Amino acid sequence: MLTPQHIDRVVSLALEEDAPWGDLTSETLIPATATATARLVAREPGVFSGGAAFAAAFRLTDSAISVDLLVADGEAFETGDELASVTGPARGVLQAERIGLNFVQRMSGIATQTARYVERVAGTKARIVDTRKTTPGLRAFERHAVRSGGGFNHRFSLSDAVMAKDNHLAVLTAGGISVTDALLEVRSRLSHTTHLEVEVDRLDQIEPVLAAGVDTIMLDNFSLDELREGVALVAGRAIIEASGNVTLDTVGAIARTGVDVISSGALTHSIRSLDLGLDVALSADPDAVPR
Numbered sequence: 001m002l003t004p005q006h007i008d009r010v011v012s013l014a015l016e017e018d019a020p021w022g023d024l025t026s027e028t029l030i031p032a033t034a035t036a037t038a039r040l041v042a043r044e045p046g047v048f049s050g051g052a053a054f055a056a057a058f059r060l061t062d063s064a065i066s067v068d069l070l071v072a073d074g075e076a077f078e079t080g081d082e083l084a085s086v087t088g089p090a091r092g093v094l095q096a097e098r099i100g101l102n103f104v105q106r107m108s109g110i111a112t113q114t115a116r117y118v119e120r121v122a123g124t125k126a127r128i129v130d131t132r133k134t135t136p137g138l139r140a141f142e143r144h145a146v147r148s149g150g151g152f153n154h155r156f157s158l159s160d161a162v163m164a165k166d167n168h169l170a171v172l173t174a175g176g177i178s179v180t181d182a183l184l185e186v187r188s189r190l191s192h193t194t195h196l197e198v199e200v201d202r203l204d205q206i207e208p209v210l211a212a213g214v215d216t217i218m219l220d221n222f223s224l225d226e227l228r229e230g231v232a233l234v235a236g237r238a239i240i241e242a243s244g245n246v247t248l249d250t251v252g253a254i255a256r257t258g259v260d261v262i263s264s265g266a267l268t269h270s271i272r273s274l275d276l277g278l279d280v281a282l283s284a285d286p287d288a289v290p291r
Contacts, residue, residue, distance in 0.1 A: 002144040004052070010137065011056040014099045023095040035283040036090035038097070040083040040104070043275040047115045048083060049073045049148035050107030053141060055084075057100035062092030074111070074148040083276065090282055097278050105273035107145035112274055114149025114267050117251050126255035126262050129154045129241075133265035142268045154263055161195040162186065166220075169198070179205070183212030197241070206233050219259070220244050227257035 040054070048071045055067040065088030071077055083104075086093055117128045128151040134142045143153045155161045164172070164183070172182045187196060197216035198209045203226060209217055219230045221244035234240050239260045246254060246264040254262055 002052070002140045006140055007052055007056050008060065010141065011053055011099065011103070012060055013137075014102070015057065015060055015096065018099055019095055023091065026091045026094045030090050030094065030282075032089075032091065034090035035088065036086075036093045036280050037283075038086040038093055038278050038280040040086070041277050041279055042077050042079055042081045042083055043277050045078045046076070046108050046112035046274045047149050048075050048077055048104075048108055049111035049145040050104040050141070051084065053103035053107065054100045057096040057103065058086055058088070058093065061096040062089050064088050065092050065096070073144070074150070076115075086278070090280075093280060097280065101276060101278055102273075103141065105276050106271065107141060107148070108274040108276065109271045110142055110145035110268060111149035113271055114146050114151040116248055117262075117264065117267065118150040120248060120252040121255035121262065124255040126242075126259055127152045128251070128267070129261055129263045130267045131243075131263050131265040132157075133269040135268070146267055151267065152261075155195075161197060162190060163197045163199070163218075165199045166201060179208045180211045183209065183214065187213060199243075203229060203233065206230060210234065210237050214238055216241055216261075218243055218263075224253055224257055227254065227259060231258040 051069040051071075051073055055069060058065040058067050065086060068085045069083070070085065071081070071083050077083060114128065121128060130143055130146045130151060131154055132139070139156070143156070146153060155163065164186070169179060169182070172186075173179055183196075183198065190196060195215050197218060198212075198214045199218040199220050200206055200209055201220045206217065216239040217234060218241040219227055222230060222242065227242055231240060240258075241261040241263055242254050242257070242259040243263045246262055247266065251262060251264070
């Protein structure tokens, strides 16, 4: 969850990285008394996300800067729309500009792409969800952006649920124990609130996994025909997640096989930042003009 405290902590680190000893350019060229106004303008259509991070970049740089967000996270916009306005000391506005843009451009890019995926599965029961393939340190930001685009989040971290993949199962059954018995032993050690998901990559693995009473079964890299057969085999006994080879071109057909969840790492790891611009104008006050 993207909390105000987490936003401030991460944005502060980004600001420190960008100006560890101050903004030499602005401090040299711009008078301390100068003020500026800026407009965040969309240069292409999309879905907005990252407003709080954008505002934090300016607030944490100079508390005298005010930011007015004109659209909410999750709101669609068109080319030319004004998304936010910024007013305050010019040095601070110029110093925070790039960090504020970096957050809002990337997060809006994720939200926009997620919305495209969600649109492709409209009319089915499938949910679009993200994965742990996120930028280190920015997971909460990127996953918030997925929700802004109408998607859902998978487990946030390794601490949230048990998710047994092929490598886990290989180690678990190395001593000759069956997959079913191994998973039943795992289940016996879990609390009743802990979710258990297991990945399979062949149809013949489904029944042994279901026999252990798993909550979710992931059908990994299944063909469309195999997904349909897998849905029929599971027959409502577990949540079905489809993963692998999920693109905008394939996601609609995958959803129509009847799966419950479609996970895609591409929502966060292969995103183009949206083209948003910050148009800055210095005050007309003659005392604010650099000499």
